[in-house]
Amino acid sequence: MSETLLRCEGLTRRWGGLVAVDGVSLDFALGQVHAVIGTNGAGKSTLINMLSGEIPPSAGTVALMGEDVTGWTQPRRARAGLGRSYQRNTIFPNFSVLENCRLAAQATYQHPWAWWQAASRCERSLGAAREASARAGLNDALDRPAGLLSHGQKRQLEIAMCLATSPKVLLLDEPLAGMGAEETERMLALLSELRAGHATLLVEHDMDAVFRIADWITVMVNGAVIASARPESIRNDPAVQAAYLGGH
Amino acid sequence: MTGMPWGKQAFVAAAALALAVLPLLTGSFGIDLVTKIMIFAILALSLELLVGMTGLVCFGQAALFGLAGYAAVRLSPESDSASMWWLLPACIGVSGLYALFMGALSLRTKGVYFIMVTLAFAQMAYYVVHDTPLGGGTDGIYLYFKPTLAIGIWTIVDLDKPLPFYYLVLVCLLGVFAKLALLARSRFGRALAGIHANEQRMRAAGYSTYPYKLAAFVVSGCIAGLAGFLFAVKDGFVNPELLSWHQSGAVLIMIILGGLGHLRGAVLGAFAFTLLQELFQSEAVFGPFAKHWHLSLGLIIIAGVALLPNGLIGLPALVRQRLFGESK
Numbered sequence: 001m002s003e004t005l006l007r008c009e010g011l012t013r014r015w016g017g018l019v020a021v022d023g024v025s026l027d028f029a030l031g032q033v034h035a036v037i038g039t040n041g042a043g044k045s046t047l048i049n050m051l052s053g054e055i056p057p058s059a060g061t062v063a064l065m066g067e068d069v070t071g072w073t074q075p076r077r078a079r080a081g082l083g084r085s086y087q088r089n090t091i092f093p094n095f096s097v098l099e100n101c102r103l104a105a106q107a108t109y110q111h112p113w114a115w116w117q118a119a120s121r122c123e124r125s126l127g128a129a130r131e132a133s134a135r136a137g138l139n140d141a142l143d144r145p146a147g148l149l150s151h152g153q154k155r156q157l158e159i160a161m162c163l164a165t166s167p168k169v170l171l172l173d174e175p176l177a178g179m180g181a182e183e184t185e186r187m188l189a190l191l192s193e194l195r196a197g198h199a200t201l202l203v204e205h206d207m208d209a210v211f212r213i214a215d216w217i218t219v220m221v222n223g224a225v226i227a228s229a230r231p232e233s234i235r236n237d238p239a240v241q242a243a244y245l246g247g248h
Numbered sequence: 249m250t251g252m253p254w255g256k257q258a259f260v261a262a263a264a265l266a267l268a269v270l271p272l273l274t275g276s277f278g279i280d281l282v283t284k285i286m287i288f289a290i291l292a293l294s295l296e297l298l299v300g301m302t303g304l305v306c307f308g309q310a311a312l313f314g315l316a317g318y319a320a321v322r323l324s325p326e327s328d329s330a331s332m333w334w335l336l337p338a339c340i341g342v343s344g345l346y347a348l349f350m351g352a353l354s355l356r357t358k359g360v361y362f363i364m365v366t367l368a369f370a371q372m373a374y375y376v377v378h379d380t381p382l383g384g385g386t387d388g389i390y391l392y393f394k395p396t397l398a399i400g401i402w403t404i405v406d407l408d409k410p411l412p413f414y415y416l417v418l419v420c421l422l423g424v425f426a427k428l429a430l431l432a433r434s435r436f437g438r439a440l441a442g443i444h445a446n447e448q449r450m451r452a453a454g455y456s457t458y459p460y461k462l463a464a465f466v467v468s469g470c471i472a473g474l475a476g477f478l479f480a481v482k483d484g485f486v487n488p489e490l491l492s493w494h495q496s497g498a499v500l501i502m503i504i505l506g507g508l509g510h511l512r513g514a515v516l517g518a519f520a521f522t523l524l525q526e527l528f529q530s531e532a533v534f535g536p537f538a539k540h541w542h543l544s545l546g547l548i549i550i551a552g553v554a555l556l557p558n559g560l561i562g563l564p565a566l567v568r569q570r571l572f573g574e575s576k
Binding site for chain 1: 430433434436437441442445449450451452460
């Protein structure tokens, strides 16, 4: 077992009487793509939001690289190496592709008091931005306004902005949503390339993609984990088949 | 975003030059009017930093403006003139501190609540100067001795004379404009633009957005304070109307009329708004109808906002589009 970068224990979120996430304990290890699957409303997004720090948990803890970060804000966790992408596109549509990535990269070198220095000449953030957009396959579109990209390219940009902050852990919320076959292939190639240097949490509805790329799969139903194992065991797990896969 | 940097620079240089030679062409009425407009332009620029650059619609800018004006009068000795070297920083400090207090609390809210909370803080300051001995009541208070700007016995600018004061205000306006233009392209400014576009994404990238917004609020308060100081010195008089919500509204209209998201728009809007106001108030032009200037000004602003969705700054592009069918 390789090094665990992100771990949650007994993570619970209640909204009034509803338990959205119920005592979830999971490990995310370096070099692994850990997929979390489940029907709509199973609590996957709430789980991601608690891990990233957007929603405080009702109970339970989150540890990032061995340190308890449960009380940390989202920006602080992000600076400590927790990157996330969103299900909906959250790019800056009026900025160029490069500026989207540069602004994300600037988070690691903020220096806001140096107001006489032009951001567009900030070599540190530019370097990270160029590298991230190249990795995400956006080299040809650097100067285009992000709002004019195709849907697939916007999803790539989401990942590039995430990478630009040099995270150790990637929380990816449905990176394949709405993508065509070719775009899906490209994204999967990118995800397997990123596998080695990161601990990746992948929330995804596309089951073929999940079973192709995941090293570990966790299945959630009604906020609770009903199975967490290697893909081949998940595929044959009768409880999972009954609850979710429907004989996939 | 890309625009045309050469056109922009040429426009700003031409406008600065025009303002510099204007006093040679106009009489004392013109100098007085343009001095007032330039002070409002500084105030409009301070609000543009919040509304246009950061996306924070502040409805209390007049408080930051008026408090510095009151500070200029109250801090000056009663029978002597103060030195601007300490009086100006003190007045800016008063507005900056009130902005820190106002921003620290109001930035915990968002959207329409933010608008209401900033308005409430401004009204609070308004009633302090209106109803306490500190402010001198409805009638306002006079500044009997204008501050001096001197090194030793050598007076750099005689603030009592309209023409030197005009150039002092022009230098302040150009300085604030340059400062904000630099700020906009800096890392700080880009982070504010990101917060404007999508604050949640900025937090996910690792920006603690609250300190950024608070810093923008305080810088804006200091610039509004500079404008307030100049206004008090210009007229030698302050009254509670400087802090009223009408004044906050007028500044908002200036930057919307000029074109949000552009520093030039704020300056343009200050000129357009004040000149329109003067025009509709003029009995020489409108006769007895001039006393209904609120109505005519309101109608023209409604028409302006309806016909120019991007403000005056978007007018050339709109004309080009109409005439040549050029699309953006």
